[in-house]
Amino acid sequence: MAATLKDVAARAGVHPSTVSRVLRKQENLKILDTTRKRIFDAVEELNYQPDFTARALRMKKSFTIGLIVPDIGNPFFSRIARTIEQLGFEKDYTVIVCNTDEHQAKENKYVNHLLSRGIDGLIMVPAQDSDESVNKVLEHKVPLVLIDRLFEDINTNAVISNNVESAYNAVKHLVDLGHKKVAFLRGRNNIYTMTKRFEGYQKAVDEFGLVKSDSLIVGNGFSFDDGHNATTKLLNCPEPPTALLLTGNLITVGAISAILEKGLKIPEDISVVAFADSIFSPYLVKPLTTISHPLYEIGSKAFNLLLENIESDEETLPPTQIMINTQFDIRETTGKAKAA
Amino acid sequence: MAATLKDVAARAGVHPSTVSRVLRKQENLKILDTTRKRIFDAVEELNYQPDFTARALRMKKSFTIGLIVPDIGNPFFSRIARTIEQLGFEKDYTVIVCNTDEHQAKENKYVNHLLSRGIDGLIMVPAQDSDESVNKVLEHKVPLVLIDRLFEDINTNAVISNNVESAYNAVKHLVDLGHKKVAFLRGRNNIYTMTKRFEGYQKAVDEFGLVKSDSLIVGNGFSFDDGHNATTKLLNCPEPPTALLLTGNLITVGAISAILEKGLKIPEDISVVAFADSIFSPYLVKPLTTISHPLYEIGSKAFNLLLENIESDEETLPPTQIMINTQFDIRETTGKAKAA
DNA sequence: ACGATTGGCACAATCGATTGTTTACACAGT
């Protein structure tokens, strides 16, 4: 249906290759102005649009990048995705978005899929049950940038946050308010961010002599329900914690709902600090004390790093790891610890 | 680098076409079991993955669908995107996500881009400054499903909500609480959803004899700032409205922030009803009274409708329009009107 | 036993572009 190079060539009375060269406007290309005009006219008249698929096949360059995240429905990822898409648009790259739901199997399948589609680069937040897919991308020498999570024993490009410090500071803030028993609601276990945040939490617990107990470490997922259930479990303890460190957007909403259901008040009965990036944070039941991420910065750093790798002449550049600092906003969900 | 059909064929000692046929497991294909085995072994050994680009070129089928939305960072769209991506995954379609920022120019550019990429179908929320791009898609006979917005004079597939009724009911609820002066905060003007919601608002205003004034119709954008500015403007009036009908997620946060900045209380000083789909809605300063959308249903209906069109043998199926009912949740941001 | 069928696979064209190599011709230099 659509016009092809051949059609344009026929109409302009030249060979397809000539049309191609003229349209790709190569430097010091010698073409008669009259020919050039005939070609442009033909392109115009036939409303010719080059076929990307054919181009990609021939040039081994698809102008496509993959973005693999756990859940594009989560504000954290959707806002990063937005940035990447935006910058991609400016550079003529389109973005294929993939959700893993934190399932390694989906991630593996997607990686294979994307590789066989010939993507020019990949930005991903790995599920981290295995490093299989990351290694596969590396083997194929497809430029890769990890976001938020890292395999510490694999040297890759990455944009990550200062998790240890952020968690430590959050707990310190609670300590300053007199809290002794702080729970840590983790998302999935063995994820880089969780390990690091736990490290910061643990460090503060040790340093400030807080109550140390495995029962204070709960949760195993990033969803609303995960947050709700873990919190409910905590609150049903005989001696529940007086403060919660939450580690995700959806976990946070779940935790808040559980607290309210119990009829407890924030922060009078229980304080809450959250790793959260929702635009709603400041307008919750109580304005939420948060550790938030500069999402635009994360997205743009990741994209630019990827682009650099894609456009580099080297087959592989030495990996770069970029550390991004979180922001700590003390609002109203953290207050003095109740006297025991 | 990666193995091709030819490599596999060479290793198995057969012709590439044979490999292709075996792998595509055509029905009643006559191939010796020994040959078949040699081929599968070769595929295994070479770790062969077919090249999607080449396939797409030859078969004129890319197993790719486009998704064009105003802003993937907005929870409304990101959660719909998630559903579409999920269902696509099950059917082996990947999704290219595009943000228009409500710019018609970006939309047009994307549509051209996606068409020249040979997408199999397109789901879009049009910017609606012009119907140019929609018509272009239609001309190319690429299956199309519109979400949320509709061109009433173009017959296309679409999944939309009962906007008129939803807005009418929301205003009626306010009327029942004694409100006489209700403001309408629209997003962009001349968008289908806005026109329809305004129609419902207007109908209620007329029917219940509410204050009718152009000064009560404000706003021209879907962002936080748009909501904030429009609300601030309203509140600075000598006689501000006692209730607000908000028409978007981000507008809502903006409006709330403006109200709080003014030192006003919700709902004592001013009531708020919002078209909002954030998971945070129930946990805001006051649990938000909302008109929300069944986002999974919208996404899945749209995807399935698209798939039906893609897989149909007919070149074009008669367009289907699916109406989805919103959900009205009365929470605590709406209360009795202040006595005047 | 001989032509007809059919099973099993190879051949070659094709999708739509890109790109290295040739060709055809004009003109300049000797």
Place this chain on the structure above:
DNA sequence: ACTGTGTAAACAATCGATTGTGCCAATCGT
């Protein structure tokens, strides 16, 4: 007149798969 040089464009291979057709040998029918 003949070689050399450069210009303008054509030719043809190629990317990696799919698919209509052709071919050879074994089997079948009579």
